[in-house]
Amino acid sequence: MMRTASVIACIAVVLLSGCGSAAPPPSAPPPATPTDQAAFRDLYKELVETNTSASAGDCTLAAQRMAARLKKAGYPDGDLNVFVPPDHPKDGGLIATLHGTDPASKPILLLAHIDVVEAKQEDWGRDPFKLVEENGYFTARGAVDDKSMAAIWVDSLIRYRAENFRPKHDIKIALTCGEEGGAQVNGAEWLVKNHRDWIDAAFALNEGAAGTLDEQNNRVSLDIQAGEKVYQNFTLRTTDPGGHSSRPGPFNAIGALGGALARISAFNFPTQVNDVTRASFERRGALTPGPMGQAMKALAANPNDAAAAATLSADPVFNATLRTTCVPTQIQGGHARNALPQQAEANVNCRIFPGTPGADVQKTLTDVINDPKITIQPVEPFTSAAPVPPLSDTILRPATEVAAKMWPGVPLIPTQSTGATDGRYLNEGGIPTYGLSGRFYRTGDDHTHGLNERILARSLYESRDYLYEVTKLYANS
């Protein structure tokens, strides 16, 4: 009850302050009040303190707790779908819907994963599933990845309901388990394969992008992610009858495999540029001093500028942005110190440029290896080679408008991720998915997946205001 009262009180303040202007700007963020933030903080705390790691956690419980909050805020049971994949009682998730006024227009989907990376009490020196607020930070496992966003989505739905906000499009949130790997069922993948209709949407917002702070915590830029590279492993294997190591022949399984891996390591896939990376280099180039900035601007102007590509390729992140990469990550072989190896095997991990078929990468690797005694097989079935989602005005304008109001002068920069999130399943499933958070941090300061994962309290609250506001614009567009 206390919570509901404080939310309503806050909204009253927002409405009153908004009433003063003849045409209230739709993208003006509401002034955050301490009581309003306290309600959100309480929700965020509950979600973070619900252990959802694969070993000891329970995503279904977290989903139920968030559903209970939405029910208390007035959402009927029919709009709260706690789903549980068969035979995985703890890997559940939640889909909740705020209905729009136009049934003909497609919903906007807000995706966040609620599972977290393992965290051990003995490593942390305290309970990693207790939210600690100190020195301006919230610290706990999942404080950022991705419970900050999950809590913001639930909180936004509660606020919209309290305001009686009736957007044109339905707003759906999907909180899912299993993004971090391990034994949990991946909820986003499961939904796309089994209940695509539950999450059908014009487009989705997801994790995958943030803003950058400099060393003094000044805002430098805000990223919007459109497109991700595709994760694909290949097994390289070679076999041999083997024998006594004192009588080696011309062929050696480990030697042959080593040669193949050396050729792969020395090989660079050709550079590729698409709309997203081109825009990214153009805008980032304007912020980057020296030869790197020059190279970014040159490549944006001419994607065939080989010298610019070479300069950028010296940086591992930009190199990964410019091409498919494939690297050996594991190796094993032989069975005794004094025996010729009967087999040798390696894993090669590829990050495939969006839109490139996995079979093409396999063919390139086969050509580079150039040794018929070495087989190369995909570990996972190839995924569809989805191109990057379009950077349309519908997507960019609201994100830019709200950012300009909250952080004047901070540019919005499109990015293509070198890693992958659950966005890949949605993009493959035909739902264009964008990473957008409005969360700013200093590079490396968030410690996601590591010890003392943390988020600046200021950044969390700003992210909440940004996403609340930008979703409103999308839902009425």
Ligand SMILES: [Zn+2]
């Ligand atoms: Zn993660």
